[in-house]
Amino acid sequence: MNNQEIISRKGEGLAANQRFRETINAILRQVALYTTVGLMCLFAFFPFLVLMINTFREDQDLYRPQNFPFFFNDPPTLFHITQLFKETNYVVFLRNSVFVGLVVVLITLAIAIPAAYSLARLTGKWGERAGIAIFMVYLVPPTLLFLPLFRMVVALHLNDTIWSLIVVYPTISIPFSTWLLMGFFKSIPKDLEEAAMVDGYSRAAAFLKVVMPLSLSGIIAVVVFTFTLTLHEFIYALTFISSSAQRTLSVGVPTELIRGDVFFWQGLSAATIIVAIPVGILYNLVLDRLISGFTMGAVKG
Amino acid sequence: MATVDINNVTKHFDDVRAIDGVTLSVQEGEFLVLLGPSGCGKTTLMRTIAGLEHPTSGEILIDGRNVTGLPPRARDVAMVFQSYALYPHKTVFNNIVFPLKAQGIPKEEWDTRVREAAQVLGLEKLLDRRPRQLSGGERQRVALARAMVRDPKVMLLDEPLSNLDAKLRASARDELQTFQRRLGTTTIFVTHDQVEAMGMGDRIAVMSGGKLRQLGTPHEVYTESADTFVATFLGSPGMNLIPRNGYLLGFRPENFLPREAMPSQSQIETFRFDVKRVEYLGADRLIYGIVDHAPDDVISIARLPSAVTFPIEVHENHEFAVAHEHLRYFDADTGLRISPQPL
CATH class of the missing domain: 3.40.50.300 (P-loop containing nucleotide triphosphate hydrolases)
Known part of the structure; x- marks a missing residue:
């Protein structure tokens, strides 16, 4: 073995050493990344996990303080779920909530889309100011409004029906949605509609065929926002409605599952998780539709 | 159609x-x-x-x-x-x-x-x-x-x-x-x-x-530019305009050449040209300067094709010329083209 060979072997050894270190580093980076992601996921999922476990626990398991709180110390039971569905109006609340949610979403879309489009395109500089004014309306808290609105609901003979909520919820959802959609419509180049108009379409058809598909992510955001709002809104739902059969989830569940100072924890957990999981999955599905990349390439090179 | x-x-x-x-x-x-x-x-x-x-x-x-x-x-x-x-x-x-x-x-x-x-x-x-x-x-x-x-x-x-x-x-x-x-x-x-x-x-x-x-x-x-706007907007650079006897005299840079480079038989108008700057652009040379009797802020430009190899130096006062057929006349107030005026 001459000197040169030794040097080249040494070089190879160094190179191998470096490769080895790079591999280790890459692995460590991956481990760090996935550990962080895993912890974040656990953190976000933790409340759901606790609710899910609590749903199936026996009373004596839940109430004994020395028991480990995050696991079944006694065998799980379906008793409280059966109770929720059989002995309370839960199914009615669920139906009412979904119905109110869907109708309010439709009303909101029907009014906010044309409003936002006309404010974004047709009124020049006043559009911007009107948009801000509309957004201000959204900032007035329901705690200030529920009494006057209750008088109006009574005047319309809608008190104690879910229709009172269907009439009132759009006062919150429309201003916010209009403001949100204005941003989306403004981000779509005017050229696209004009091209459609020169290509032979009316303004309305150009809107439907070009602007709407491109604002889909904004429209989905509005649907999600409005539906969530109707699901968790409490003050109006509490004050406008007194009979159990007309109640929605947000008020019905606490009124039926908290009796005096007795909390039916398993029932409450079940009532919440049954709504939260499908809604969570649904939102995850649609929110992935980020179409912002969609408009790229439409304009300029 | x-x-x-x-x-x-x-x-x-x-x-x-x-x-x-x-x-x-x-x-x-x-x-x-x-x-x-x-x-x-x-x-x-x-x-x-x-x-x-x-x-x-x-x-x-x-x-x-x-x-x-x-x-x-x-x-x-x-x-x-x-x-x-x-x-x-x-x-x-x-x-x-x-x-x-x-x-x-x-x-x-x-x-x-x-x-x-x-x-x-x-x-x-x-x-x-x-x-x-x-x-x-x-x-x-x-x-x-x-x-x-x-x-x-x-x-x-x-x-x-x-x-x-x-x-x-x-x-x-x-x-x-x-x-x-x-x-x-x-x-x-x-x-x-x-x-x-x-x-x-x-x-x-x-x-x-x-x-x-x-x-x-x-x-x-x-x-045949109809006015000074068209004359100066078209061409790179645009037409030179020099105030003279109450009208504007115009000629394009490519027609504004050293006296020596002009064909001898044509009818020409000569100018003393005070060269301020020379720009070499490969195919052309642009000569920036001030024509004799023109105000100091009226820069005229000559565009010499590379075929004209005649040396022109900065700060030189050289004799340039334009053939009569390439001179244009514009009204000083309206900027509109007018008929040929006495030079």
Whole structure:
């Protein structure tokens, strides 16, 4: 073995050493990344996990303080779920909530889309100011409004029906949605509609065929926002409605599952998780539709 | 194919007169260029023809039919936007077929017509792509295909080459012109680039400040410029203008040569030229300086082709000359061309 060979072997050894270190580093980076992601996921999922476990626990398991709180110390039971569905109006609340949610979403879309489009395109500089004014309306808290609105609901003979909520919820959802959609419509180049108009379409058809598909992510955001709002809104739902059969989830569940100072924890957990999981999955599905990349390439090179 | 007549059209945006009384006729099958600096009203005029803007007064006739009050869809014009305005959510095929759907053309014809248009523009392989997957030149061709597919009466092109890089622009200019000649569609082309205008237009309409300054063939507007605006806007650099005896004397840089380089037999006007700066541009040399008796702030430029190898130094006072046939005379107040004046 001459000197040169030794040097080249040494070089190879160094190179191998470096490769080895790079591999280790890459692995460590991956481990760090996935550990962080895993912890974040656990953190976000933790409340759901606790609710899910609590749903199936026996009373004596839940109430004994020395028991480990995050696991079944006694065998799980379906008793409280059966109770929720059989002995309370839960199914009615669920139906009412979904119905109110869907109708309010439709009303909101029907009014906010044309409003936002006309404010974004047709009124020049006043559009911007009107948009801000509309957004201000959204900032007035329901705690200030529920009494006057209750008088109006009574005047319309809608008190104690879910229709009172269907009439009132759009006062919150429309201003916010209009403001949100204005941003989306403004981000779509005017050229696209004009091209459609020169290509032979009316303004309305150009809107439907070009602007709407491109604002889909904004429209989905509005649907999600409005539906969530109707699901968790409490003050109006509490004050406008007194009979159990007309109640929605947000008020019905606490009124039926908290009796005096007795909390039916398993029932409450079940009532919440049954709504939260499908809604969570649904939102995850649609929110992935980020179409912002969609408009790229439409304009300029 | 159709004619377009613009009769005394004005368009005001609040106080701004974007178009100020323009009258213009475009002939059948003509390639007319609207040329002017930005803000001169050329794009507004085109949008008025398309129906995207409504004129404050005046009327627009396409093929003899008054379309002033009609919406864009009833005018049978096609337009290529500066941004191309391709529909980003549609494939190339669906972009091109979109106008056909609006025209109520039977479904069976769609495929053949789209493919025809795509073939003319070399887009057959791109029909399934979306606009964001295309290069600038390809997007421009898709926009053209979408415009031609329904065989419109008039094609309006709004600076379609300005988003292409310089090399592509030259070939696109060539393609576009060949394409227009083949289709024979009346075409109005808006640009601020005089090279595009000179190279492509059958006629050029030069606009400035919302007014039509001159309408003529590229040769006419260049050599017989109607006013000082047209004279200085066209040419690179534009015409030299020197105040003299109450009028403006104009001559183009390429006709302003050292005395020694002038053919001896021609009738010439000589100037003492105080050279301030020399710019070497490869094919040409630009000589900046001040002509004798001209005010200090009136810089004149001579453009010497590389064939003129005569050495010119900075700070030299040299004798330059212009042939009489190349001298132009303009009114000092109105800027309009006037008949030859005593020198």
